Amino acid sequence: MSTTTSTTSTTDTSPDLPLAGQRAVVMGGSSGIGEATAALFAADGAEVVVTGRDREKLEAAARRIGGRTTAYRLDGTDPAGIDAFFARSGPVDHLVLALSGAAGAGPFAELDLAELETGFAAKFWPYVRILQAALPRLRADGSVTLVTAASARAAFPGTAGLAAINGALEAMVPPLAVELAPLRINAVSPGVVETPWWDAVPAEQREALFEGFAKSSPVGRIGRPGDIARALHLLATNGFVTGVVLDCTGGANLPTGR
Template sequence: MAKKTLIIGGASGIGFAVARALAEQGESLILAGRDSEKLARARQFLSQKSASVDTVVLDISKEEEVIQLSQTLGEVDNIIVTAGSHAPGGALASLNLNEARLAFDTKFWGSIHVARHLSKNIHARGTLTLTSGFVSRRTVAGAIVKTTMNAALESAVKVLAKELSPLRVNAVSPGLTDTEAYAGMDPAAREKMLTSAAENLPAKAFGRAEDIAKGYLFVMDNPFVTGTLLDIEGGALIN
């Protein structure tokens, strides 16, 4: 019987790469996200590869929507959260705190909403995998929102792995990854950014969504991994 995985943020970027990898294994998928059009396109593509692909429009920053989903979802084997937020950058003195709160509402509190309510829908030996980011442990001026948001999420994973046991709870922490998140950049600037990253990282490469996706599959498949933060960042943290 095919396993069933809910991917929140699965219509694009890293989440879609995870969905593609699982579809190729014949798993049943549920993709959730805010954009119904993106979800429809992702479903159409993945339906050619997977036995079953469903979609649900969901904003995890709204706890009531997560509660409603928990009442209709049924049992799944795994839940993955890759839904991110556009965290504002800049020095604290000039930071837009309302935008900062909105970023926390989605990535941090949204993940907490999922853990609180949807963990009940996960099979007892299943997994919940969240998404952090390498800047949580890399001191970068002007990145206080991303740094503190991801650091809080990483600390929460350790506690949740104990509280929700035997459910396994982990987080994947990507480095700079070429995804749709940079689609709004000038193409030449985007290429320069990625090339510069590849030149400066010990791995001599920038991240691709399919590279990061392998990390999610690892923590899902290995029954001896929980409370773990998996760094996939090309060596950025040792630079």
Template sequence: MRIVIMGGTSGIGLATAQSLTADGAEVIITGRNPKKLAAAKSAVAFAEQLDSTSEDDVTAFFDRIGVFDHLVLAFSPGAVGLGPLNDIKLADVKAAFDGKLFPYLFAIQRAQVTGSITLISASTARSALAGTVAFAAVNGAIERIVSPLAAELAPVRINAVSPGAVDTPWWSFLPEEQKQAQFAAAADTVPAKRIGRPTDVADAIRYLIGATYVTGSILPVDGGFTVA
């Protein structure tokens, strides 16, 4: 089984790559950061530095890779666009779309994938959290395209995993003390009573890759946040 994980050098993407490699899959990861790429390289079959926002680079990458079984889209522009709408620049909202939704769409256009495509969105798509309008817009758009893509690209299966708060390097914009305080407060609000781990989301992605009768679905992995 040959799997490409775009955004596989850190956090959820890396945890998924490690888990699938342990399962015996041939895993190819991409990422922009050369240090993270070098650190992750030994854990997978192949790692390539790639700017997923460059259409030329993505086209060339998939031309080289050829046909493969499964695609996982896990890259993110980070916390760009975080904050109340009146306090952020619309350019930041655009950057959030440019860093996630549009590269997802272009990768889906170019990938020669035969089995499944799993998109990583986020629970902000379906929650009412002040300061997350840009995140809700981007991840809501990602979740909304799952159903029509599942119909359009069949028999390739299209699903999304929608994580809640997960302890990954995404949170590096916060000082450690503030981050831990925010995690503790968030954990108190969810039925699972803890913050997510990258392996929690990786397990969900592994399930969707192997679930051959599941397509057009959005799987929340948020400790019950969106139903609490």
């Protein structure tokens, strides 16, 4: 079941801060992109709730983020936990879904369909369930911003499964933006970003991969969590943007590179 873990100390809540008086929930906020996004919201004066499965990581992230940040232990694959969270959450102005999942990758001819099913269960279905559960709590003209992945529209061998998962989420963005209006629905589609998502790859292999991606990118480097966080913050706070999937790839998805 979901349990509240910790709350940091209160800092400046001056009305001069652009998000003062607003509340943001960042699902998957204990590290990487989610944590960086929560930090931007908190710096702008928002009350922030970060969720994740690991209590210690959440508490540490909340301390790093500062401001009015609450850590709430929640498994995004637990429907009952999701329902319980939103039943007690209070109003939400901005919802960011930054849950990650790696299952479903590999050459298609050898792709384990059970692994692909696990991939959908870890990301696609949680996003859908969370959004449905959150709707009664979301401000009518608030925002929902999804973190997908550039694999959705790339053509890299071995990523067909990941493309299916993230592509399914991205395909939902425009119709949801119309159906749920004036609630704004957007997504950020990151390229290769240095986050704990890559920790399972041995260090030397990971460094070689990052170097190769950096050389092929027009900007000459891979992404950082803050790069994606700023894109998420933009879409969440710009009231004139909805139905958009924003690529944040350093140009790696462009037809030509270096």
